[in-house]
Amino acid sequence: MEIDSFGLERWFARYEPDADIMLAESGIRSLPASRFDTDPGELGYVIPTNGDDELREQLAARYDRDTDEVIFTCGAQEANFLVFLALLGQGGHAVTVTPTYQSLHAIPDAFGEVTTVELDAPTWELDVAAVEMAIREDTRLLVVNNPNNPTGKYHDAETMAALYDLAVENDAYLLVDEVYRLLADEPHPPAASLGRRAISTASLSKAYGLAGLRFGWIVGPPEVVEAAWHWKDYTTISPSQFGQHIARQAFEREDELLTESREIAATNRALVAEFVEMWDLSCFEPVGVNAFIEIPDSFSSGKEFCRAVVGEESVVLAPGEFFGYPDRFRLGFGLPTEELIEGLSRLETCLRRHE
Numbered sequence: 312m313e314i315d316s317f318g319l320e321r322w323f324a325r326y327e328p329d330a331d332i333m334l335a336e337s338g339i340r341s342l343p344a345s346r347f348d349t350d351p352g353e354l355g356y357v358i359p360t361n362g363d364d365e366l367r368e369q370l371a372a373r374y375d376r377d378t379d380e381v382i383f384t385c386g387a388q389e390a391n392f393l394v395f396l397a398l399l400g401q402g403g404h405a406v407t408v409t410p411t412y413q414s415l416h417a418i419p420d421a422f423g424e425v426t427t428v429e430l431d432a433p434t435w436e437l438d439v440a441a442v443e444m445a446i447r448e449d450t451r452l453l454v455v456n457n458p459n460n461p462t463g464k465y466h467d468a469e470t471m472a473a474l475y476d477l478a479v480e481n482d483a484y485l486l487v488d489e490v491y492r493l494l495a496d497e498p499h500p501p502a503a504s505l506g507r508r509a510i511s512t513a514s515l516s517k518a519y520g521l522a523g524l525r526f527g528w529i530v531g532p533p534e535v536v537e538a539a540w541h542w543k544d545y546t547t548i549s550p551s552q553f554g555q556h557i558a559r560q561a562f563e564r565e566d567e568l569l570t571e572s573r574e575i576a577a578t579n580r581a582l583v584a585e586f587v588e589m590w591d592l593s594c595f596e597p598v599g600v601n602a603f604i605e606i607p608d609s610f611s612s613g614k615e616f617c618r619a620v621v622g623e624e625s626v627v628l629a630p631g632e633f634f635g636y637p638d639r640f641r642l643g644f645g646l647p648t649e650e651l652i653e654g655l656s657r658l659e660t661c662l663r664r665h666e
Contacts, residue, residue, distance in 0.1 A: 314421035317413055319633040326621050332646075334654040335629040337460055337601055338517035339494065339572045339645040351556035357383075360549035361540045362528075366559060374503040374511060374530045382536050382543065383550040383558075387490050387527040390512035390539075392418060393546070394486055394529060397538035398451050399423045406445045407454040408437060410461060410603075410634035415454050415488060423451075429635075435464035435595055439473045446481050453478050456488035457502070458495065461634050461641040463597015468499045475505040484535065486510045491599035493518040493569055494576055503530040510535060517599070517645075519561050519568050526554035572645075576600050579644040579651050586655050590662060600645030603631070606638055609665045613640045619665065624657035 362383030371381045384390040395418045405419040409427045419425050426445040458465040478485040487502035503511035514527030587594045593605040610616040613630035631639030
């Protein structure tokens with residue numbers, strides 16, 4: 312088995328530590344630990360290792376699923392990894408909608424085979440018929456993240472229902488990475504509520520501002536969750552006591568935390584829109600906190616532009632090459648508004664220098 316190097320994460324590892332401003336972070340601003348009770352008591356293993364029964368029952372109710380259809384993970388990254396292992400660990404075919412976060416196509420491609428279906432720029436519409444044409448006899452999984460990273464496209468409920476119907480008709484499963492769903496002002500029902508062949512993965516990272524907690528989950532049919540649990544015993548074994556302790560509080564205070572997150576996202580989205588319009592750049596109006604923007608005409612590629620910005624202004628952006636679009640860059644606007652304003656000011660300085 313071979314897997315591609317995770318280009319975006321290595322880019323961050325190279326440039327983020329020494330930069331002044333991280334303008335490529337894909338989640339909402341991070342909350343301080345002081346907002347929570349941080350004493351979980353004894354720091355032993357979580358038993359059972361798929362997560363506390365009561366907390367899983369609470370989460371299952373949000374998806375209209377049963378407790379045995381939920382497992383807690385180390386972030387959404389492990390959640391997706393375990394689903395891929397559960398369904399493609401011995402090979403098979405997946406259809407992944409792109410552009411998207413690299414792991415959603417690189418991991419299943421390492422286990423089996425992947426066919427990608429591109430969203431149609433500039434409005435990033437999803438052609439359900441194109442997904443249908445990509446399905447093969449050995450297709451086990453349809454993969455999409457919604458809202459989309461990096462474009463911010465939020466596929467409507469009708470589109471997601473059509474994808475689910477395709478999965479059912481072809482004896483496959485629909486996996487939807489929904490880490491940005493709760494940043495929408497009016498979130499659609501989660502994918503797992505569509506039916507037993509739908510799988511939702513999510514975490515407390517992107518919408519709640521708790522990325523460092525590394526707490527996520529899978530909600531799906533019992534046979535998939537059980538297979539994921541089988542593999543989890545060989546990865547992180549159990550979620551952390553600390554993670555579950557904070558997660559309980561986050562769920563109890565969900566309205567408060569998500570209201571804050573959505574207000575920050577709305578304020579910052581407007582600032583980015585002003586910047587894009589001022590510099591006559593092209594960008595789809597996103598849901599979530601990612602803007603996928605065309606590079607200025609004075610640069611030949613996303614990497615060239617992003618290297619100029621970090622080298623001259625100490626601001627990190629994400630080159631579009633890591634999503635298959637060298638004519639774009641991803642700007643994450645979920646950080647505190649004051650930092651965003653400073654970051655955009657530095658971008659303007661760089662752009663003026665290269666006019």
